[in-house]
Amino acid sequence: MSTLIHSPAWLALTAHQAEISQQTMREMFCDDPKRFNKFSLQLDGLLLDYSKNLITAETLELLLNLARQSKLDDWIARMFNGNKINTSEQRAALHTALRAPLNTSVYADGKDVVPDVHRVLDHIRVFSEAVRNNTLCGHTGKPFRDVVNIGIGGSALGPLMISEALKPYGSTQLNVHFVSNVDATDLAETLKRLDPETTLFIISSKTFTTLETLTNAHSARDWLVKHFGADEGVGKHFVAVSTNRAETSKFGIDSENVFEFWDWVGGRYSLWSAIGLPIALYIGMNNFERLLAGAHAMDEHFRKTPLEHNMPVILGMLGVWYANFFGAASYAILPYDQYLQHFPAYLQQLEMESNGKRADRNGQVVDYATGMVIWGEPGTNGQHSFYQLIHQGTRMVPADFLAPVTSHNPLGEHHSILLANCFAQTEALMLGKTSAEARTELELQGLSGEALEALLPYKVFPGNRPTNTLLFDRLDPYTMGMLVALYEHKVLVQSVIWDINAFDQWGVEFGKQLAGKLLPELQKNERVFVHDSSTNGLINHFLARRV
Numbered sequence: 001m002s003t004l005i006h007s008p009a010w011l012a013l014t015a016h017q018a019e020i021s022q023q024t025m026r027e028m029f030c031d032d033p034k035r036f037n038k039f040s041l042q043l044d045g046l047l048l049d050y051s052k053n054l055i056t057a058e059t060l061e062l063l064l065n066l067a068r069q070s071k072l073d074d075w076i077a078r079m080f081n082g083n084k085i086n087t088s089e090q091r092a093a094l095h096t097a098l099r100a101p102l103n104t105s106v107y108a109d110g111k112d113v114v115p116d117v118h119r120v121l122d123h124i125r126v127f128s129e130a131v132r133n134n135t136l137c138g139h140t141g142k143p144f145r146d147v148v149n150i151g152i153g154g155s156a157l158g159p160l161m162i163s164e165a166l167k168p169y170g171s172t173q174l175n176v177h178f179v180s181n182v183d184a185t186d187l188a189e190t191l192k193r194l195d196p197e198t199t200l201f202i203i204s205s206k207t208f209t210t211l212e213t214l215t216n217a218h219s220a221r222d223w224l225v226k227h228f229g230a231d232e233g234v235g236k237h238f239v240a241v242s243t244n245r246a247e248t249s250k251f252g253i254d255s256e257n258v259f260e261f262w263d264w265v266g267g268r269y270s271l272w273s274a275i276g277l278p279i280a281l282y283i284g285m286n287n288f289e290r291l292l293a294g295a296h297a298m299d300e301h302f303r304k305t306p307l308e309h310n311m312p313v314i315l316g317m318l319g320v321w322y323a324n325f326f327g328a329a330s331y332a333i334l335p336y337d338q339y340l341q342h343f344p345a346y347l348q349q350l351e352m353e354s355n356g357k358r359a360d361r362n363g364q365v366v367d368y369a370t371g372m373v374i375w376g377e378p379g380t381n382g383q384h385s386f387y388q389l390i391h392q393g394t395r396m397v398p399a400d401f402l403a404p405v406t407s408h409n410p411l412g413e414h415h416s417i418l419l420a421n422c423f424a425q426t427e428a429l430m431l432g433k434t435s436a437e438a439r440t441e442l443e444l445q446g447l448s449g450e451a452l453e454a455l456l457p458y459k460v461f462p463g464n465r466p467t468n469t470l471l472f473d474r475l476d477p478y479t480m481g482m483l484v485a486l487y488e489h490k491v492l493v494q495s496v497i498w499d500i501n502a503f504d505q506w507g508v509e510f511g512k513q514l515a516g517k518l519l520p521e522l523q524k525n526e527r528v529f530v531h532d533s534s535t536n537g538l539i540n541h542f543l544a545r546r547v
């Protein structure tokens with residue numbers, strides 16, 4: 001049994017939860033007109049309103065006591081200082097060094113990594129500018145018009161999400177595409193529309209051993225070679241981002257076309273490194289540097305701000321409050337910005353791969369909940385589907401609402417309508433609709449007697465459903481950098497409380513092994529009997545019926 005759930009800070013929160021469950025947020029807002037001022041924070045135009053949470057000043061103090069008891073301050077310092085906090089892989093987690101300015105120093109294994117980081121950034125600048133201004137061209141001298149990033153998981157989701165989020169800053173001459181799935185449909189549908197002579201492939205793989213990525217990379221290579229009739233084009237049309245130079249050269253990529261990164265960068269924390277090459281190609285290096293600057297601003301805030309005014313700390317501790325003291329199992333990310341359509345999927349990996357763990361730092365299986373299921377869709381679309389459950393279902397689903405003050409596409413009343421929906425949703429989730437209010441509403445509609453009573457229970461909304469709202473002036477590269485770093489640090493905060501390592505991913509490695517073991521059986525075409533009856537049955541059915 002862990003000591004965490006018997007610790008003073010945890011027990012105090014358990015007792016407090018029983019008290020606060022007797023109150024409603026409606027009452028809390030009535031009792032304190034300054035609640036918004038008390039429970040909101042701002043950083044460089046990013047506003048976090050966390051007043052619509054089931055908290056009082058005391059809750060916050062107790063949550064921060066838990067953070068102090070877990071020595072959160074020390075862990076933050078250890079991460080920034082390059083200590084090997086990823087203990088199961090004996091690695092530092094130094095994504096913050098990727099956005100450190102040139103005049104600073106960050107040490108990994110006693111070596112200042114900042115000069116290396118900036119050397120690679122220079123490499124990205126030179127390359128991306130040459131492609132963007134058409135001085136670096138394809139095999140037949142034509143400028144590149146399409147960039148295809150072949151990579152999966154951490155080597156895809158970040159660049160995909162950012163390229164979509166920053167589309168207004170994107171090149172009008174260069175399109176970016178992302179191929180991840182080993183399902184040939186992904187590659188085939190992408191290549192269908194492209195011209196090999198104007199297509200540049202980026203093979204993004206930290207290890208350069210990932211089966212999906214290598215399979216796609218070889219098929220892309222075949223597509224190109226088939227067009228040119230020889231291997232010669234490959235050198236000009238393929239670059240790689242990897243830590244594994246031996247494998248990139250085996251694939252045939254010249255060493256000057258390999259963009260380096262380091263084992264202290266975790267896949268899902270890597271969009272700031274050369275893994276961000278498609279981003280730099282698409283939005284230009286100056287904008288990529290604004291993205292890094294935004295993330296660095298959030299790093300400085302996280303590192304230097306007292307816990308009670310610290311955005312990632314507040315966001316992280318609120319998540320702990322609901323996961324561990326209210327039994328919330330899932331958490332919704334609801335951006336009111338179409339450009340953020342991939343943000344929920346990106347955070348799904350960031351949070352679930354980081355904190356979806358059951359063994360603590362001492363190898364003990366924990367007896368408390370850890371990472372929640374992260375999911376979501378842009379508003380207002382989600383309002384017409386799953387919000388029903390958030391409003392009236394039996395489960396608590398805390399949610400983050402995100403919205404820009406100013407749209408990149410000012411069109412009639414669209415943005416006011418969008419934001420009216422966003423604000424109205426969090427208000428309704430907080431207030432709910434009492435039986436008395438629902439009754440009055442029905443009466444006004446002319447209902448009475450049995451008909452009214454029959455309908456009444458369905459018209460009641462319990463309210464008291466917690467939300468955070470993140471408002472930012474405009475979705476620009478700097479803001480995007482701040483937002484992503486905010487969630488990265490939220491993940492660290494929660495991992496510290498749960499005493500787990502947020503930076504390994506043995507579940508993902510397990511998946512990589514499993515498919516590799518079974519593949520030869522599908523290639524042999526002989527009935528198999530070595531698995532359980534279900535797996536045997538599925539394989540044999542597939543073998544018998546495939547055409």
Ligand code: G6Q
Pocket residue numbers: 152153154155204205206207208209210213266267268269353505508
């Ligand atoms: C991320 C994970 C995982 C990884 C992919 C791709 O943190 O480790 O999503 O990024 O499995 O790995 P490679 O970059 O090595 O191909």
